[in-house]
Amino acid sequence: MVVNCDSLEQVREKIDGLDRQIVGLIAERGAYVSQAARFKKDSDAVRAPQRVEQVIAKVRGLASELGANPNVTEDVYRAMIAAFIEQELAEHTALAN
Structure with missing residues (x-):
């Protein structure tokens, strides 16, 4: 719950x-x-562009429902997903070796 703050310090x-x-x-x-890296066959499964778009659609809906800016939410999620894909690709490669 958001409270009204009395100062910048409180914010x-x-x-x-x-x-x-x-x-x-x-x-x-x-x-x-x-954990997901263990279940994916190859790097295409890690990248999973259709799954990314499913997640984006879901969080945009959640943003609207919860009072967040859908565009900001999408931007944050796209950046986060891209970083996690890089992490998962590295882990997937390590598991394959």
């Missing part, structure tokens, strides 16, 4: 708290990405 404290939660969730998501 920054709230953002810092959210950043801690967000990074924790990124770490959790990354752990699942690492």
